[in-house]
Amino acid sequence: MKKSKLTFWLFVIPLLIPFLMVVIWPAINGIYYSLTDWNGIGKDATFIGLDNYVKVLTNDAGFFSAFRFTTIFAVVCIAIINVMGFCLALLVTQKLKGVTFMRGAFFVPNLIGGVLLGFIWQFIFVQGFEAIGKFTGIEGLSGWLSDTKTASIGLVIVVVWQLSGYMMLIYVAQLQNIPQSLIEAAQIDGASALRRLISITLPLMRPAFTIGIFLTLSHTFKLYDQNLTLTDGDPYGSTEMVALNIYNTAFDFDRFGEAQAKAVIFLIVVIIISSVQLYLGKRKEIEM
Amino acid sequence: MNKSKIVHIFLFVLGCLLALFYLSPMFILVNNSFKSLKEIYLNVLALPSKMNFINYTTALEKLNYGESFINSLCITVTSVILLILLSSMAAWVMVRFKTKASTMLFMFFTSALLIPFQCVMLPLVRFMDKLGLMNRPGIVFMYIGFGASMSLLLFHGFIKNIPEELDEAAAIDGANPFQIYYMIILPLLKPIAVTVAILNTMWIWNDFLLPSLMINKQGWQTLPLKTYSFFGQFSKRWDLATAGLIMVILPVIIFYLICQKHIVKSITDGAIK
Numbered sequence: 001m002k003k004s005k006l007t008f009w010l011f012v013i014p015l016l017i018p019f020l021m022v023v024i025w026p027a028i029n030g031i032y033y034s035l036t037d038w039n040g041i042g043k044d045a046t047f048i049g050l051d052n053y054v055k056v057l058t059n060d061a062g063f064f065s066a067f068r069f070t071t072i073f074a075v076v077c078i079a080i081i082n083v084m085g086f087c088l089a090l091l092v093t094q095k096l097k098g099v100t101f102m103r104g105a106f107f108v109p110n111l112i113g114g115v116l117l118g119f120i121w122q123f124i125f126v127q128g129f130e131a132i133g134k135f136t137g138i139e140g141l142s143g144w145l146s147d148t149k150t151a152s153i154g155l156v157i158v159v160v161w162q163l164s165g166y167m168m169l170i171y172v173a174q175l176q177n178i179p180q181s182l183i184e185a186a187q188i189d190g191a192s193a194l195r196r197l198i199s200i201t202l203p204l205m206r207p208a209f210t211i212g213i214f215l216t217l218s219h220t221f222k223l224y225d226q227n228l229t230l231t232d233g234d235p236y237g238s239t240e241m242v243a244l245n246i247y248n249t250a251f252d253f254d255r256f257g258e259a260q261a262k263a264v265i266f267l268i269v270v271i272i273i274s275s276v277q278l279y280l281g282k283r284k285e286i287e288m
Numbered sequence: 289m290n291k292s293k294i295v296h297i298f299l300f301v302l303g304c305l306l307a308l309f310y311l312s313p314m315f316i317l318v319n320n321s322f323k324s325l326k327e328i329y330l331n332v333l334a335l336p337s338k339m340n341f342i343n344y345t346t347a348l349e350k351l352n353y354g355e356s357f358i359n360s361l362c363i364t365v366t367s368v369i370l371l372i373l374l375s376s377m378a379a380w381v382m383v384r385f386k387t388k389a390s391t392m393l394f395m396f397f398t399s400a401l402l403i404p405f406q407c408v409m410l411p412l413v414r415f416m417d418k419l420g421l422m423n424r425p426g427i428v429f430m431y432i433g434f435g436a437s438m439s440l441l442l443f444h445g446f447i448k449n450i451p452e453e454l455d456e457a458a459a460i461d462g463a464n465p466f467q468i469y470y471m472i473i474l475p476l477l478k479p480i481a482v483t484v485a486i487l488n489t490m491w492i493w494n495d496f497l498l499p500s501l502m503i504n505k506q507g508w509q510t511l512p513l514k515t516y517s518f519f520g521q522f523s524k525r526w527d528l529a530t531a532g533l534i535m536v537i538l539p540v541i542i543f544y545l546i547c548q549k550h551i552v553k554s555i556t557d558g559a560i561k
Contacts, residue, residue, distance in 0.1 A: 003384070003385060007381065007465045008381050008385050008387075008389075008390065010375070010465075011378055011380065011381040011465070011469070012377075012378045012381060012382070012393065014374045014377065014378075015374040015375055015377070015378040015432070015436050015440065016393075017376070017395065018429050018430070018432040018436065019400070019432075019433050019436040019437070020433075021398050021415070021429075021433060022408075022412065022429070022430050022432075022433025022434060023403065023408060023433050023434065024400065025411075025413035025415065026408035026409075026412040027400075027403055027407060027408050027411075029411035029414075029415070030407055030408055030410065030411045033410065033411055039415050041410075041413055041417065042351070042414070042417065088306075091302070091303050091306070091327075091526050092297065094296075094299055096296070096299060096303060097300060098303070098307075099303070100305065101307060102303045102304070102306070102307045103308035103552075104544070104548070105308075105310045105311050106306075106307065106310055106538075107544075107552075108541065108544055109310065110312075111490060111494075111540045111541075111543070111544055111551075112494070112537055112540055113493070113494025113495075113496065113512050113518055113540075114494065114496065114514060115438075115493075115494075115496045115512045115515060116512070116533060116536055116537060119515070119519055119529070119533060120313055120317060120409075120533055120537075121313065122507045123316075123317065123320075123526060123529065123530060123533075124313050124316060127314075127320075127328065127332045127526060128316050128332050128333075130331070130332070131331055131332035131333050135333065161310070161313070165310075166555065168555060169552055169555045169556055170559045172553070172556075173559075211559050215559060216334040222404050222405070222406075224406075224453075224497060225401035225496050225497070229516070229519070242406075243404075243405075243406050246406045246409075247406070247409075247497075250410055256410055259410060260410055260411075261449055263404070263406045263407040263409070263410070264407065266404055266406060266407065267402075267403060267404060267407045270402060270404055271402055274402055
């Protein structure tokens with residue numbers, strides 16, 4: 001094939017144009033807007049330097065608490081989702097009857113959109129838990145979403161329900177890659193099931209764990225839909241996460257410039273976390 | 289032998305219980321979708337006194353189900369087909385042309401995966417408003433932009449393993465680049481195209497924030513949008529809400545039952561990349 005520059009650009013441009021217009025140009029624009037007093041979608045913006053950043057970083061308790069809540073939430077979720085996902089993967093790779101059904105049951109919540117997940121669980125927490133509470137006499141089960149602590153736990157439950165099946169699939173794929181001969185050799189040497197899990201399976205699962213943690217982190221850190229429809233930040237903004245905080249700053253208070261400054265800070269944090277993780281993940285793989 | 293059998297049975301029971309536990313929110317939802325509001329408030333866990341489909345017919349109407357479903361379907365299908373075509377074309381030349389520009393461009397596309405949506409959201413609304421793209425064709429255009437990086441990455445990885453000799457043989461026979469792409473390369477991409485299609489479908493079908501910013505108008509709403517406004521309208525009407533939720537979830541469950549194998553493969557393929 002004659003490799004002309006024209007051919008190259010003819011094939012690339014149909015994808016490049018939407019990409020530049022939808023992602024890159026707004027991203028560049030966004031950095032500029034974060035330095036302005038922009039206060040409404042159609043309105044003009046004048047340059048005001050770093051004022052928005054100063055305001056957000058020194059004088060916005062809501063943003064700080066949203067960031068703190070998001071971080072704690074992400075850490076808790078990453079731990080639970082990946083442990084659950086791995087245990088489910090171990091379970092469904094056993095030679096049992098009905099594993100296809102089990103796999104389906106664990107995975108299906110992942111296909112349901114975030115908005116629906118929030119509404120489904122709103123019903124379960126508000127109506128279902130109340131009924132179970134009445135039935136069993138446990139008082140703590142009523143008013144689940146109106147208490148700061150239980151509302152955050154509720155959000156964790158929803159996300160674990162959604163993502164543990166997703167992680168299960170990833171870990172199942174990796175488990176099936178482990179050569180059976182290794183396991184059998186250890187078995188002949190008299191290693192117990194637990195010993196085999198700790199000494200053979202777990203170390204060989206490392207690359208999959210890196211992927212799993214990365215995926216759960218990016219899902220939970222940027223969570224928006226479930227947050228909106230389950231609690232909408234309530235009670236008293238205690239469950240408001242960063243994405244929701246940015247949205248509300250812009251559309252509830254018309255402070256677009258400030259919202260954009262928050263978004264840029266968010267981007268920087270995401271880039272830092274991702275590079276640290278990529279670096280740590282790579283280093284561990286080399287050690288193996 | 290005996291001991292392993294006990295373990296076996298124990299694991300089986302554990303698995304079944306867990307699976308039922310995972311499905312229990314759905315059971316509760318289905319169960320209550322047949323009740324009257326009074327019955328729901330009385331006891332969520334009790335079975336409905338009689339099978340009552342009135343909630344479903346009312347919810348169907350209030351959700352404008354047919355219209356929202358068609359909106360969702362058209363937007364998703366068009367975006368996915370265009371994404372597959374455009375990103376596989378770009379990926380093919382990016383693999384075959386080993387120039388500096390080609391490598392740089394590929395890195396440019398993939399590094400954009402890190403940008404959170406919140407970062408482009410506000411300027412995007414302003415920009416698309418100016419261009420008059422806040423409509424259904426406009427949102428397809430936006431999905432192509434947002435889906436480009438991931439789709440390109442998946443196709444790029446796959447095309448790397450297709451031998452270049454195939455292209456060259458076709459070129460010797462006198463085929464031009466478009467013919468080579470369309471007749472030689474595209475048919476070979478079927479497995480990865482299925483993966484790209486499923487991953488993008490799952491995301492676009494369920495997406496809420498982008499359509500809520502761009503096409504939140506009567507008659508244009510997608511299923512997630514309509515569900516959201518439906519809930520705002522009937523916030524305490526759990527009889528309608530449960531039936532509505534079931535109907536919105538149903539297409540997804542059917543999709544899973546039909547494409548189970550492909551979905552499982554796509555998820556693992558997509559994660560490894």
